[in-house]
Amino acid sequence: MPTNLSASELARLEDLSNSKRTYSTGDYLYRTGDCFLSLHAIRSGSVKTRVLHEDGREQLTSFLMAGEIIGLDAISTDFHTCEAVAMEPCEVCELPFAQMEELSREIPSLQRHLHKIMSREIVRDRGIMLLLGSMRAEERLATFLLNLSQQNAALGMISTQLRLKMSRLEIGSYLGLKLETISRAFSRFQEEGLLQVKARYIEILDLPRLRILAVKS
Amino acid sequence: MPTNLSASELARLEDLSNSKRTYSTGDYLYRTGDCFLSLHAIRSGSVKTRVLHEDGREQLTSFLMAGEIIGLDAISTDFHTCEAVAMEPCEVCELPFAQMEELSREIPSLQRHLHKIMSREIVRDRGIMLLLGSMRAEERLATFLLNLSQQNAALGMISTQLRLKMSRLEIGSYLGLKLETISRAFSRFQEEGLLQVKARYIEILDLPRLRILAVKS
DNA sequence: CGCACCTTTGACTCACTTCAATGAGGGTGG
């Protein structure tokens, strides 16, 4: 369900790439307003993207992990409309977009794949809109944790043990809530036996009940 | 800035289309779960899309007008993940997607165009996420009205006079607010001399001040 | 004309925010 690529597909795109870069925690992959030339494929590590408001408010728009493609928003305007920051040391391949377009004209399956990636991004954003527009705090957090759990499973890790790369402040910004609200929701979930919370280590104790919460509180 | 196509570009896509359909108010262009075969180009009228929640809650995800392409979310899964409903009588062209892909392999400018349309959709959704995640009620409504105003301008209509096609309930669903909150915000804007509100006819009296509100309350 | 739906408005409630204080790691330098 997430925008992961199969190993072979990634390898194929990689041939395209003339450069694999590494980033340290806090480094920018790109900033708002930067000229758009390449998409970025995350090989390892994780990245967050955010939109900045004139008055300093910010909204995190995605947390991305290995296997995901980032920077699709920039295609429409030829410059980046948000910024991407490494949340831990990362390896990232640059995929020159002009070449990708050229190649995808020759290889229908690549074309199709590119379209699916972009479409999946739209679907994902719609999901977040639903979350932000009509869910209450605990439903939002439950949904968020379930998504992380699924991502873990997709990467072959234990789906009930989460090591968060982001702070409560960042989770709050992503979910449209304040950090205190996130903290309180974690505490409540722990009280109710849904989770074991130890700072950024989260263990899901009652997955079925968490699912019920995420669908409807 | 909106996903409008130029007349010539639309005409070009239209050649692709084997059917132009008309819809009456309330008709579905497609429903959640429908098999995906075509994108839809709105020639006249307006359409809303919505995502349904298991428990009956719904979230409107877009209001679309003439010149816009709809259904991009379905590419990733080959079935529709939301539903689209005509808000007034509409003319809509169906664009078989397989043929579009084929054609865009031959015509680089069409390929580019398709990518830009999809990317613009992502940018737009990010904007809504920012709105839903970090703006208060009056800021959201001000932003919404400014968008409509710009759309009007883009279609060559008077940008300060709006004829809303949607109810307060629908605006609320789109902006993540209740209909009463929308109604109160309209009343407040009128009291403050920003708007003249007469049911669904809105006249913007103080555009600069509305802009300030939209950026930061 | 009358019915159905939409809109406005008021009073009250509540979920989340705000403000504030305390506590718990985690890295650095003495």
Next chain:
DNA sequence: CCACCCTCATTGAAGTGAGTCAAAGGTGCG
């Protein structure tokens, strides 16, 4: 190795913006 500092996290108490419930007024369609 401990003391210090900085950032992040937790928790409480009070405030508030938006939601809820309810009633009345408009609007437009058949």
